[in-house]
Structure formats: C-alpha cells, structure tokens
Amino acid sequence: MTQGPQLRLGKTMVPGILAVILFAMMGLITLNTGFGAMTGFPDGTAITSEIGYAMFDYTALQSTEGNLGATEPFLISFLLIAIVLDAALDASLVLAKREEEGEPVTALSSTPDSTDTASGSGSVTGGPGNEPAATDGGEEQ
Amino acid sequence: METAFELAPAIVLLPLAAFVVALLFGEYMPKKGAFAGIVATAASFLLSLYVLAAVASGGEFQETYFTWAAGDALSETGETTIEFTFGILLDPLSALMLVIVTLIAFLVHVFSLGYMNAEGETGLRRYYAELGLFTFSMLGFVVADNLLMAFMFFELVGLCSYLLIGFWFRTESAPSAAKKAFLVTRFGDYFFLLGVVAIGATFGTLAFQGDSSFVAEASSAIDANETLFGFDAETWVTITGLLVLGGVIGKSAQFPLHTWLPDAMEGPTTVSALIHAATMVAAGVYLVARMFGYYALSPTSLAIIAFVGGFTALFAATMGVVKDDIKQVLAYSTISQYGYMMLGLGVGGYVAGVFHLMNHAFFKALLFLGAGAVIVLMHHEQDMWKMGGLKDKAPVTYYTFLAGALALAGIIPFSGFWSKDEILFDAIILGLEEPIFLAAYAMGLLAVFFTGFYTFRMVFLTFHGEPRSDAARDPHPIGWNIKFPLVTLGVLALVAGVANLAPVGKLTGLEITYLEFWLDGQYGGYADLTYSEYGDTVPFETTYIAGSETITLLIAAGLGLGLAVGGAVFAMVLYNVPEPVPHTENLGSARTVLRSNYYQDEYQVWLAEKFTLPLARTADRFDQSVIDGVVNGVSSVSLFGSSRMQRLQTGVVTNYAALIIAGFIALLLVLGVLGGWFV
Amino acid sequence: MSVGVEHYVLLSLALFCIGLFGVLTRRNALMFLMSVELMLNAANINLIAFAFYHGNLTGQVFALFTMALAAAEVAVGLGIILVLYRNFRDVDVTVPSEMRW
Numbered sequence: 009m010t011q012g013p014q015l016r017l018g019k020t021m022v023p024g025i026l027a028v029i030l031f032a033m034m035g036l037i038t039l040n041t042g043f044g045a046m047t048g049f050p051d052g053t054a055i056t057s058e059i060g061y062a063m064f065d066y067t068a069l070q071s072t073e074g075n076l077g078a079t080e081p082f083l084i085s086f087l088l089i090a091i092v093l094d095a096a097l098d099a100s101l102v103l104a105k106r107e108e109e110g111e112p113v114t115a116l117s118s119t120p121d122s123t124d125t126a127s128g129s130g131s132v133t134g135g136p137g138n139e140p141a142a143t144d145g146g147e148e149q
Numbered sequence: 150m151e152t153a154f155e156l157a158p159a160i161v162l163l164p165l166a167a168f169v170v171a172l173l174f175g176e177y178m179p180k181k182g183a184f185a186g187i188v189a190t191a192a193s194f195l196l197s198l199y200v201l202a203a204v205a206s207g208g209e210f211q212e213t214y215f216t217w218a219a220g221d222a223l224s225e226t227g228e229t230t231i232e233f234t235f236g237i238l239l240d241p242l243s244a245l246m247l248v249i250v251t252l253i254a255f256l257v258h259v260f261s262l263g264y265m266n267a268e269g270e271t272g273l274r275r276y277y278a279e280l281g282l283f284t285f286s287m288l289g290f291v292v293a294d295n296l297l298m299a300f301m302f303f304e305l306v307g308l309c310s311y312l313l314i315g316f317w318f319r320t321e322s323a324p325s326a327a328k329k330a331f332l333v334t335r336f337g338d339y340f341f342l343l344g345v346v347a348i349g350a351t352f353g354t355l356a357f358q359g360d361s362s363f364v365a366e367a368s369s370a371i372d373a374n375e376t377l378f379g380f381d382a383e384t385w386v387t388i389t390g391l392l393v394l395g396g397v398i399g400k401s402a403q404f405p406l407h408t409w410l411p412d413a414m415e416g417p418t419t420v421s422a423l424i425h426a427a428t429m430v431a432a433g434v435y436l437v438a439r440m441f442g443y444y445a446l447s448p449t450s451l452a453i454i455a456f457v458g459g460f461t462a463l464f465a466a467t468m469g470v471v472k473d474d475i476k477q478v479l480a481y482s483t484i485s486q487y488g489y490m491m492l493g494l495g496v497g498g499y500v501a502g503v504f505h506l507m508n509h510a511f512f513k514a515l516l517f518l519g520a521g522a523v524i525v526l527m528h529h530e531q532d533m534w535k536m537g538g539l540k541d542k543a544p545v546t547y548y549t550f551l552a553g554a555l556a557l558a559g560i561i562p563f564s565g566f567w568s569k570d571e572i573l574f575d576a577i578i579l580g581l582e583e584p585i586f587l588a589a590y591a592m593g594l595l596a597v598f599f600t601g602f603y604t605f606r607m608v609f610l611t612f613h614g615e616p617r618s619d620a621a622r623d624p625h626p627i628g629w630n631i632k633f634p635l636v637t638l639g640v641l642a643l644v645a646g647v648a649n650l651a652p653v654g655k656l657t658g659l660e661i662t663y664l665e666f667w668l669d670g671q672y673g674g675y676a677d678l679t680y681s682e683y684g685d686t687v688p689f690e691t692t693y694i695a696g697s698e699t700i701t702l703l704i705a706a707g708l709g710l711g712l713a714v715g716g717a718v719f720a721m722v723l724y725n726v727p728e729p730v731p732h733t734e735n736l737g738s739a740r741t742v743l744r745s746n747y748y749q750d751e752y753q754v755w756l757a758e759k760f761t762l763p764l765a766r767t768a769d770r771f772d773q774s775v776i777d778g779v780v781n782g783v784s785s786v787s788l789f790g791s792s793r794m795q796r797l798q799t800g801v802v803t804n805y806a807a808l809i810i811a812g813f814i815a816l817l818l819v820l821g822v823l824g825g826w827f828v
Numbered sequence: 829m830s831v832g833v834e835h836y837v838l839l840s841l842a843l844f845c846i847g848l849f850g851v852l853t854r855r856n857a858l859m860f861l862m863s864v865e866l867m868l869n870a871a872n873i874n875l876i877a878f879a880f881y882h883g884n885l886t887g888q889v890f891a892l893f894t895m896a897l898a899a900a901e902v903a904v905g906l907g908i909i910l911v912l913y914r915n916f917r918d919v920d921v922t923v924p925s926e927m928r929w
Contacts, residue, residue, distance in 0.1 A: 016855060023807040023852035030814055031845035035838060037817075037826050043833045047883040055885070062889050075883035082889050089896045096900030103907025800925030803860075807852050 050074045153196075153203035154210040157237055160196045160247060161288040163189040164254070168281030175274030180266055182277035186258045190284060194251035201244045207673040210239040211294055211358060225377045226366055228353025238294035238358055241667050241674045242503065246291045246435060249510045250428050254284045256514070256634035257423040263630035264419050264521050268529075276316060280423070283309035287428050291435065296355040296363070296393075299436060300338075300345050303396065306429050307334045313424060314416040326412035333409040333753075337399020344392030351377050351385065357439055358675050364442040365677065368686070371446055387447040393440070394454065401433030401487045404461045408750050410484055414476040418524055421476060422517035426483055427510035434490045434506055441499055442677065445686035452585055455495025455576070459589030459596075462488030464747070466599035470606070471733045471743045474531045475520050478607045482557060483513060485596060489572055492593050496586055497687040498575030499680050500665045504649050505568035507664075511645055512556035512565055515638035519550035522631050523611060526624035533607065534731070538616040542624050545632045547612050549639035554608045556642040558601040559713045564646035566710065569597070571651050574705045578691040597709055601716025609724035652702050836877030844870035857909045857919040861902065868898045 049055065050073040061069045062079040063086055070077060167189035171182030178184065204210075213236035222231040258280065265273055286309055290302035308331075315327030349355050352363040352370075359365070370382040377385040397403075402410040413425050424430075437444060437454065444450050462485045469481035486509050493502035524531055526543055540547040556565035573593060580587030616622040649664035666672065670679035693701040723732050733740050742748070797808070821827050843866060850863025872891045879887025909919060916923050 016853075020855065021853050023803065024849045026807055026810045026814065027845045027849040027852060030810060030848065031841060033814065033817055033821070034841050037821060038834050038837050038841065040826060041834070043881070046831075046833055046881050048880055049883060055888070058885055059889055059892070062885055063892075076885060079885040079889070082893070085893055089893055093896060093900050096903045100903040100907040103904070104910050795929055798928035800928035801922045802927075803852055803855075803921060810848065810852070 047075065049076070153199045154208065154212075154239060156196055157200055157210065157239055157292070158214065160193045160200070160251070161237075161285060161292060163193050163196075164281045164284035164288065166281075168278050168285060171274060171278040171281055175277060180262060181273035182281075183258060183262055183266060183273070186277045186281050186284075187255065187262075189281065190251055190255040190258055193284070193288065194248070194255050197244070197247040197251045200239055201248055204239060204241055204244045204674065205667075205672045208239075209674050210237070211675075212236055213294070222350075222353065224349070224353030225351045226353060226370055226375065228366075231349060231353050231355075233297055233355070234295060235298055236294040237292040239292065240358070240678050241670065241672065242435075242438060242678065243291050245503070245507065245667070246431075247288065249507055250284070250287055250291060253423060253427045253510060253514050254280075254287075256518070256637060257419050259630050260422070260518050260521065260634045261417075261419045263628050264525060265417060267628060267630075268525065270417075272316070276313075276417070279309055279312045279316075280420075283313065283424065283429075287432065290432055294357055296345050296348060296357065296440075299439070300341060300396075303341065303400065303432060303436075304338060306432055307331060307338065307400070310334070310413070310424050310429055313420040314413050316416055316420065320415075322412075323415040326409075326415040330409040330413050333406050334399040337395045337397070337406050339395070340392045341396025341399075344389050344395070347389045347392060351389065358678055362677075364440070364446075367443060367446055383447055386443065387449045390440075390444050390447055390450040391453065393436070394450065397433035397436055398457065399433070401430050401491070402484045403433075403457050403488060403491060404464055405749065405753075407461065407465065407484050408746070408753055411477055411480040411746070414474070414480050418476065418517060418521035421480075422514045422521065425480070426513035426517045430483060430487055431506055431510060434487060434494065434502065437491070437494050438499065438503055438506070441494065441683050442686060444494075445497070445683050445688075448688050451495050451497065451687070451689075452583075453495070455492050455586055455589045458488045458491025458493070458495055459576075459592035460488070461485065462492060462596040463592040463599070464488075466596040466603065468743050468746055469603040470599060471736070471740050472603075473533055475523060475533050475536075475607060475611060476517075476531055478533075478603055479513070479516055479520060482516075482600070482603065485600060486513065486557070488596070489569060489593060492576060492589055493572035495589070496572075496576045496579045497684065497689055497691075498572055499683050500649065500662075500668050501568060501571035501575050503668060504664050505565075505572055507648070508556065508564040508568045508642075508645050511638055512553045512563075512642040515549060515553040515635065515642055516557065518631075518634055518638065519546055519553060522546045522627055522635060523550075525627050525631065527618075527620045528625050530618070530620050533610040535618040536611045536616075536621050537614040537618075538612070538621055539624065540612040543627065545635060546627070549635040550612070551608060552639040552642045554604045558604045558717055559597060559709060560601075560717070561710060562643075562646060564642055564644070566713075567646040567650060567652075570706050570709050571649070573597075573709050574651075574702060575691075577705050578693060578701060579689055581692045581694065582690050594708060594712065598712040598716045601713040602720045603716075605717045605720035606724050609720060610729060613725050614729055615727045652706055655698060655702055833877055833881045836873065840870045840873040840877065843867075843873065855920050855922055857912060857921050860921055861905050861909070864905075865898060865902065868894065868901075 050071075053071055053073065053076065057069075058071060058076060058079070061067070063082045065081040065083040067081065070079065164186070167182075167185040170185040171178075175182035175185075213234045215235040217233055217235065219230065219232040221229060223229060224231065258277075261276070261280070265276060270276070283306065286302050286305035290299055290306060293299040293302060311327045311331040314330050315324045317323045318327075345355065348363050352366040354361055354363050354366065356362040357364065367382070367386050370377060371386065373382075375382050380388065399406040410425060410430070414421055416424075444454065465481045465484035465488065469478050469485065472478045472481065486505070490502045490505050490509070493505055522543070523536065523539065523546065526539060526546070527536060530536070552563065556563040559566045559569040573590065576586060576590035576593060580590040647663075649662050651662050651665070653659070654661045660666075665680060668680045670676060670681075676682065694704055695701075723729070736743075745751075847863045847866030847870060850866065851860060854860050854863060872894050875887040875891040875894065877887075879885060879891075912924065913919055
C-alpha cells in the first residue's frame with residue numbers, strides 16, 4: 009500500500025501570507041485605477057496573420073486599421089530567441105551529463121588527468137553530438 | 150648700546166647649549182661637563198654685565214622673537230585678538246636679576262668642581278646637564294616679557310628642581326623629596342595657570358609692559374569702573390592677582406606651601422645653594438615684583454601678601470631654632486627670609502623687597518656654599534652636634550660663613566641689615582596708618598630676634614667650641630674651587646649694602662640710594678615699570694612716628710638692630726662654650742611641635758588622603774563605568790545587532806524570496822500611501 | 829456587465845500570487861519550478877490583456893517570446909535540479925543552505 013503525496017501544511021505555509029497580502033494590495037490598487045474602455049481589435053482581422061507579419065517584419069502586409077499598424081517588428085528578437093533556446097538546450101544537456109569518474113561534470117572544467125573527451129572539451133557549443141555512454145551509475149573506463 | 154640688547158638672547162641660550170653639550174659629550178669631557186657649564190655661565194655673566202651697563206646708560210629693550218599662536222578672542226575689556234609670544238624684556242629689574250642669577254650660577258658651577266668632582270660623585274654628566282638646563286630656565290623666566298612665557302619657564306624651573314633634588318635617586322629619601330617638591334609647587338602652579346588664563350581672558354593681553362599690557366588695561370578698567378565677569382574691576386584684579394599668587398606661594402615656599410623646601414635639602418648642597426636659596430625660590434618674589442603694577446592696583450592683595458610674608462617669616466624662624474642639621478636650619482631660614490621679601494613688597498616697599506632679594510641671594514648662597522664646605526670638611530656629616538672647633542681648621546670657611554651669618558641676622562654694616570631695616574621701616578610707616586599691617590610688622594620684628602638666635606646658634610655649634618667627633622678633629626682638606634666662590638660671596642655680603650644705604654641717605658641728605666634710583670628708571674628703563682609709578686598706584690598712605698621721618702627711622706632701625714643683636718648675644722651665651730648642651734630640650738613639648746614642623750606635613754598628607762584620594766577614586770570610577778561604558782556600549786550594540794542580523798542569512802533560498810517579497814510589499818505601501826493610490 | 833481590463837489584471841494578479849505562494853511555501857524543487865512557471869504565465873495574461881486594451885498586437889507577440897523563454901528556463905532549471913540531487917541526494921530546496929555567512 010502506497011501513500012499518496014502528502015501536502016505539507018502547518019508552519020511551512022507561513023511565508024504564504026506575504027503572497028496573500030501582495031494580492032490584496034495590488035488588487036486594491038487595480039480597482040482604484042481608472043482604466044478606460046477596451047479598444048478591441050477591429051472586426052474581420054486575422055490575428056494570427058497579423059502576428060506573423062509583425063514578427064517577420066512584413067510591414068507591407070500589415071493592416072493599418074485602428075492601432076494595429078503600431079505593432080512593432082520582432083524579427084531580431086525572433087532570431088535571438090532561437091539562439092537562446094539553442095543555448096538552453098546545450099546547457100541542460102551539459103548539466104544533465106552523468107559524471108564519469110565520480111566528479112560532477114561542470115561547465116568550463118579542464119581536469120588534465122581526464123581522458124574523457126566530453127569532460128575535457130569545456131565548451132558548451134560542442135553541439136549535441138557528444139553523446140557519452142549515459143548509463144546508470146558511473147562506470148570506470 | 151644696541152648690540153648689548155641684540156646679544157641678550159645669548160644670555161639665556163648659552164646655558165642651554167651647555168646643557169646639550171654636557172648631555173651629549175659629558176662622558177668624554179675631563180670634568181664631565183663642568184667646563185661647558187662654567188664657560189657658559191661666565192659668558193652669560195659677562196653679557197649680563199654688558200646689558201646692565203647698556204640699561205644704565207639709558208636704555209630699555211623689549212622684543213618679541215616668536216609668535217607661536219595668535220587668533221581672535223573676545224576678552225572682557227573688548228580686545229578682539231590675543232597673541233602668545235616669546236620675547237624678552239630688559240629693564241632695570243630684569244637686568245639686575247640677570248646679573249645676580251648668572252653670577253651665582255657661575256660660582257656654583259665652580260664650587261661643584263670641589264664638591265662633586267673632587268669627592269668622586271657619579272652621574273656628574275647628568276648633574277651638569279641639569280644645572281645647565283636650570284640656568285637656562287631661570288634666565289628665560291627672568292627676561293620673559295609676558296605672563297604665559299613666565300609661566301612656562303616657571304614650570305620648567307620646577308622640573309629642573311625635581312631632577313636635581315632627586316639627583317641621588319637610588320636612595321629612598323631623595324626621589325620622595327623630589328616628588329614632594331614637584332607636587333607641592335605644582336599645586337600652587339595650578340592656581341597660577343588659572344590666573345594666567347583669567348588675565349588673558351579678561352584683558353586680551355599678557356604682556357608686562359607697555360600701553361597694551363594687562364597692567365595698563367587693568368588700571369584703565371578700574372578708572373572707568375567697568376564690570377569684569379560680573380565683578381567690580383578692582384575685585385576681579387584682586388581675584389586674578391591672588392590666583393597668580395598661588396604659584397608664587399608655592400614656588401617661594403610661603404605658608405602653607407612651604408613644606409617642600411626643608412625636604413629639598415636631600416639634593417646636593419650646591420643645588421640647594423643655587424636653586425633653593427638664591428634663584429628658583431626667588432622666582433616667585435621676582436614675579437610679584439615684575440607684576441607689581443598689577444598688585445598695586447588692589448590693596449586687598451597687597452595686604453594678603455604682606456600678611457602671608459610676615460606670618461611665614463615668624464613661623465619659619467621659630468622652626469629653625471630647634472633643628473640640628475645645618476642644611477635644615479638654612480632651609481627654614483630661606484623660608485623666613487622670603488617671608489620678609491613678601492612683607493616688603495606687600496607694604497609697597499618695592500625697592501626694599503628687591504634689595505632684600507639681591508642681598509639674600511648673595512648671603513644665602515654664601516651660607517649654603519659654606520655649609521657645603523663644612524660638609525666636605527666633615528666627611529659628609531651634617532649634624533651640627535657632631536661638629537665644633539672648625540674655625541681654627543678652616544679659617545677661610547669660617548670667616549666667610551661668619552660674614553654670611555652677620556648679613557643674615559642683620560647686623561650693621563653687613564648687607565642684610567640695610568635691606569631688612571628698610572623693609573621694617575616701610576612696614577611700620579604703613580602700619581601706623583593701617584592697623585592690619587602693624588600685625589605683619591610685629592611678626593616680622595619678632596622674627597628678627599629668632600633669626601639672630603638660630604643663625605648664631607648655627608655658627609657657634611659648627612665652628613666654635615671643642616670638636617665633638619673624629620671628623621671634626623681631622624677635617625678633609627678643601628681646595629681653591631671651594632674657597633674662591635666663598636670669598637667672592639663673602640665680599641659681596643659685606644659690601645652689597647652700599648647699593649641702597651637709605652637710612653644714611655635720609656639722615657645725611659646724600660643721594661646715595663643707588664638701587665632706588667636704578668629701579669626708579671633714573672638711569673634707564675620703562676616709565677610704567679618704575680618705583681615712583683608703583684608708588685603712585687599703591688593706594689596707601691603712610692605716616693611717621695611723631696610726624697618725623699628721622700625719628701621713625703631711628704626707632705625702626707634701633708628696634709631691628711637691637712633685637713638682632715639680642716638674639717645673637719642670647720645664642721652666644723648659650724652656645725659659645727667649649728661643650729654646648731642642647732638647650733632646646735628645655736622647651737619641652739613646644740620643641741616637639743617645632744621639630745614636627747607644626748605637623749604641617751602630616752596635615753597635608755591627611756588632606757590628600759581624606760579629600761583628594763576619594764575624589765580621584767570617584768573620578769576614576771566615573772571614567773571607567775560611565776565613559777568607558779558608553780563607548781563599550783556603542784560597540785556592544787553594534788556587535789549584538791550584527792549577530793542578530795547574521796541570522797537573516799539562513800542560506801535557504803525560499804527565505805530570501807520571502808524577504809524580497811516583503812521588501813517589495815513595504816515599498817509598494819510607502820509609494821501607495823504617498824502617491825494616493827489607495828484613496 | 830462588460831469585461832473591463834481590470835478583470836484581466838485581477839486574474840493575472842491572482843495567478844501570480846498563487847505562483848508566488850508556491851514559491852514561498854513549496855519544498856520540493858520540482859514544485860518550486862512549476863510555481864515559477866505559473867508566475868511567468870500570469871505575466872503572459874497581463875501582456876495579452878493590455879494588447880487588447882490598446883488594440884496593439886505588440887503584447888501578443890511579446891507573449892509568444894515570453895513563452896519561448898520560459899521553456900528555455902525550464903530546461904536549464906531541470907538540469908540544475910539534477911545536479912542538486914546529485915550533490916545533496918534530496919530535492920528539498922531547504923536542504924542546501926551554504927549560501928550564507
């Protein structure tokens with residue numbers, strides 16, 4: 009018979025009060041702010057196409073109704089995000105790599121007595137090609 | 150003659166150079182620094198004579214050499230700046246004192262060759278260096294042109310006295326005596342310092358002479374009926390004068406701060422001759438003479454000076470009667486004679502006081518040096534009951550000592566008679582008009598009898614009769630370096646009275662009171678520091694007995710001389726016998742009181758233990774618990790706070806997040822309330 | 829009643845505070861990470877709402893990028909949790925407490 013995960017109640021919940029207080033305060037502030045009426049999007053506009061045109065700098069194709077023309081171009085951001093995602097993938101792989109000789113694998117480490125090519129590389133952009141023998145329990149080579 | 154005045158600082162600085170030379174090179178010099186001191190003091194003496202001649206031919210000199218602080222300060226009389234300077238003032242009084250001090254310093258240096266070097270004393274380099282430093286300090290004090298510089302050299306002189314009294318510091322009594330001297334004089338100097346500060350704060354100036362001196366300012370303040378610090382101007386002048394007098398009483402060993410001088414005899418006899426007879430204790434009286442224009446403005450302080458002087462004269466003379474140590478008798482005699490000088494100054498007898506100062510310097514130094522010669526003769530035995538019959542064995546010593554004793558007792562025609570008689574004359578002509586001074590006169594007169602008695606008791610016990618010990622039968626030979634100073638001073642004790650033969654001048658009508666003319670500025674000098682100027686300021690009237698000066702003169706002189714001779718004859722009857730007996734034991738309990746110095750020492754120790762010690766303990770406890778407590782408390786608050794703040798860093802990330810959120814909420818609250826977001 | 833922007837803001841605020849509650853109280857590192865995700869998504873809702881309020885699509889595009897970033901962050905975060913587990917043998921966030929004096 010297994011026991012399901014238990015929610016930890018009691019003293020650990022005390023810091024949560026702060027979250028409640030924050031909600032109350034910001035709620036009060038929001039309700040006291042006089043927002044205007046919502047200007048929605050004009051009828052008949054294809055939102056997704058507009059998003060696409062904005063993202064890829066297709067200003068000629070963007071509609072000019074309402075405030076839609078004021079949408080900013082995001083091409084550079086798109087490219088940057090691609091790089092960032094790539095980097096994140098490599099980082100997570102490096103972090104997840106199992107240790108080969110009982111030492112945790114750290115980025116930019118250069119242990120001279122290590123014969124392992126992967127740990128000696130020290131560079132993150134080694135590409136996804138350096139797949140070690142990732143088995144449970146580090147085994148000696 | 151301008152060059153004399155330009156060279157004047159050398160008078161003060163040459164002994165300082167001797168100090169440095171003796172200190173640095175004394176070990177390598179043949180007499181351990183004695184020649185440096187002798188040369189320096191001889192040169193200073195010659196320069197002082199030169200300066201004396203320059204003043205005599207109609208000159209006076211005041212120059213500021215160095216301003217070490219100057220600034221804005223609002224004084225009570227409206228001066229807006231104050232300056233602290235080093236400068237010299239050469240006028241008849243200071244020129245005279247320079248000659249006296251340098252001459253005696255020179256003779257003491259020569260005498261030391263025979264007293265210290267020939268007797269094989271050790272540590273002589275230190276001795277001559279300290280003598281040089283002392284001479285420098287004393288000369289600096291004499292030429293000081295403002296009160297603060299005088300105070301600084303006053304203190305320096307006290308330091309040298311401490312060093313020299315404690316010369317044989319490996320004994321038990323000498324360092325203790327040195328400490329006692331320093332502390333007692335320091336106690337008086339504390340009041341002196343208060344007086345200096347008060348005068349500076351009141352008048353904005355500390356100069357002795359000139360239109361901008363504090364004397365002139367005080368005099369104009371009194372004339373204008375100003376109020377100084379809430380007191381009437383004359384009262385304030387009295388108060389500040391009495392504060393300065395505290396230092397004078399300490400340094401010149403007047404009652405009640407006289408207790409240090411007999412103990413100061415622990416030092417070498419040459420030191421006693423220089424410091425505790427002729428120069429350092431003269432510093433107090435010299436200061437009163439220097440500031441006489443200031444004291445003359447207030448009759449109360451003059452009365453107090455006269456009374457203290459007269460009382461001390463009698464008080465010390467009674468104690469000198471029962472002492473057995475030759476130096477102790479001379480010590481009490483010094484205290485008593487300085488009492489006379491204070492009496493003389495207090496009754497407005499400026500010339501009389503200064504005349505006695507000069508004569509006393511010579512004959513007391515002579516007596517001390519003679520005692521030093523006796524001590525050398527007696528192989529360092531100082532008890533008079535072990536001496537006797539020395540007059541045949543050491544005639545030079547005997548005759549010079551006798552000259553000094555006759556001068557001390559005041560027997561005509563020796564110098565002491567003329568000056569003491571003039572003091573008593575000035576006292577009686579004032580006392581007949583103001584009865585309070587008559588009491589001081591009476592005490593001074595009675596002390597003449599005791600002075601004659603103890604002086605000749607000392608002479609007869611030491612030199613006459615049969616030798617009472619082996620040392621007296623076979624005395625140690627003494628050389629020329631002891632005899633030469635004795636002879637010089639002996640001659641001076643005999644003839645120095647010629648400077649101011651006032652009774653003779655008054656009776657015959659001759660103008661022979663040279664010292665009076667000298668101090669009156671008739672040869673040279675500043676107009677506001679003259680005897681006649683002081684005489685105009687002193688607010689007392691004097692009368693004569695039966696309206697005639699001659700009769701008063703003869704009566705006063707006759708009384709003084711008669712009592713002195715009477716005391717001498719009484720001593721002769723008792724002690725000029727082959728085998729004298731201690732007659733003082735017949736006095737019984739009076740003798741015990743006198744020998745215990747009226748229990749003044751015990752009284753002062755009791756005062757210190759009962760009042761100063763608990764006060765000091767309370768102050769110490771206050772300092773340690775309150776002041777240190779506050780300082781430690783600040784640091785402990787900081788430590789406590791920091792140790793509590795440390796616990797905020799738990800290392801658990803969620804706590805840090807909670808703290809961030811809490812701070813953010815607080816910030817929002819503040820901004821919201823100030824920005825009106827919640828209304 | 830018409831749905832004004834303040835309703836959207838309140839919704840995003842509620843979501844944010846729930847996420848914040850989780851960050852402050854949860855001890856499991858994975859649940860901690862999930863709460864962080866909640867907060868990111870709350871911000872996204874805010875962005876979308878105000879894009880509609882101003883009639884401008886910038887907010888929506890920005891929200892897309894935020895989502896991409898959130899994914900990247902989760903990838904790295906999970907890697908960190910793995911290393912944490914290797915060093916401390918426990919995914920409780922209160923166990924590693926060495927970042928202090």
